[in-house]
Amino acid sequence: MKLRLLFATILFSTINVFSQTNFVHGYLIKTNGTKVDCLIKNEDWKGSPATFIYKMDENGETNIGSLDNVMEFGADQSFKYVKATVTIDQSSDVVDNLTYERKPEMKEETIFLKTLVDGKASLYYTLKNNTPRYFYSKDGGEIEQLIFKRYLVTRTKMGNNERYKQQLATDLVCDELKEKTYADLQYKTNALVNFFIKYNDCENSESVVFNKNANKAQFNLSLRPGVTFSSFSLQRRGDAKVEFDGNTGIRIGLEAEYVAPFNNGKWSVFIEPTYRNYKAEEEVIYVDMMTFQRSTLVTANYNSIEMPLGVRHYMFLNKDAAFFVDVAILMDASILDSKITSSEEMSYELEVDADAALAFGVGFRYNNKYTIQARYHSSRQLTNYENISSAYNSFSIVAGYNFL
Secondary structure, rough: OHHHHHHHHHHHHHHHHHOOEEEEEEEEEEEEOOOOEEEEEEEOOOOOOOOOEEEEOOOOOOOEEOOOOOOEEEEEEOOEEEEEEEEEEOOOOOOOHHOOOOOOOOOEEEEEEEEEEOOOOOEEEEEEHHHHHHEEEEOOOOOOOEOEEEEEEEEEEEEEOOOHHHHHHHOOOOOOOOOHHHHOOOOOHHHHHHHHHHHHHHHOOOOOOOOOOOOOEEEEEEEEEEEEEEEEEEOEEEEOEOOOOOEEEEEEEEEEEEEOOOHHHHHEEEEEOOEEEEEEEEEEEEOOOOOEEEEEEEEEEEEEEEEOOOEEEEEEEEOOEEEEEEEEEEEEEEEEEEEEEEEOOOOOOEEOOOOOEEEEEEEEEEEOEEEEEEEEEEEOOOOOOOOOOEEEEEEEEEEEEEEE
């Protein structure tokens, strides 16, 4: 219990202190037109943030920027948001919620739009009802939504309102852009960004493309050796509990981690096949069928290939260093030569059949190469008998080296 309390305290203290996203050098423009250099907390917003956090220097107090006091904010070519009053389609793109109405359901809103391309023709983006909405402007003029809407033609057939193609073919005309270019244009970020770059090139206008440094999906493969501190207890109905001595064993794992390409690479999923071992013995006094007391030497030998499958969250200190916490479901992929044996035949001869458990970890990563982690495993049964209960508890210290 003390170990669990200590681990939980460390875990939540770490989250509280280090759960932050990097502040990056940027700027904001106030509603009065004043431009201010500052540090902005980059939260890799999925849609249009209502507010954002900034401070004037590393040691300064944090401030809140909002639609009430900021008309634009950004950081180099990483991101740029502009305040705009636009009409946005409110329609759902979820198949189950589609209607027979072909026209978009437009409503005026004032929001921060994410700039994707800046130039003679500019492209913007937001997320409305979990649906991407793209906007454009030409020569710094009014910002207008590019219309795309899915709708029902019949109960089993969908149609697409692709008015955005006509909008672009009418407003962004250039000799190098052929009719097929507009006809084949998809309502997707990469396709639209490339189109706007081509148009600006055709008009001899420079294109500033934002989000160049957006996170891409990343795959890590790490060797993870370590030590495991384990304890085990066993009790047969009617007998005293057998408390085995604590054991320090080796563990060696190979972790495959997929880092998601959103939220600044702060989330990942992982799987880590791991060999671990535990062996201990204890002298046990028991009563046989004739009510005589006997003693036997019970040996618990537990060797397995564990298969943790979990989710990890990174909390960055800077581009090279990050704390992380993770949680995983822990199952045995293979129980090797595991068994519980007794020097007295038939007294404690048991098969090992471990159930699932949870694993909670906290650690530190440096330079995306080296990690050190403490991981606590919840108690698990190692036997599956009606008259016998058991409890295996463990705590691991794990080092890691990412070689991919």
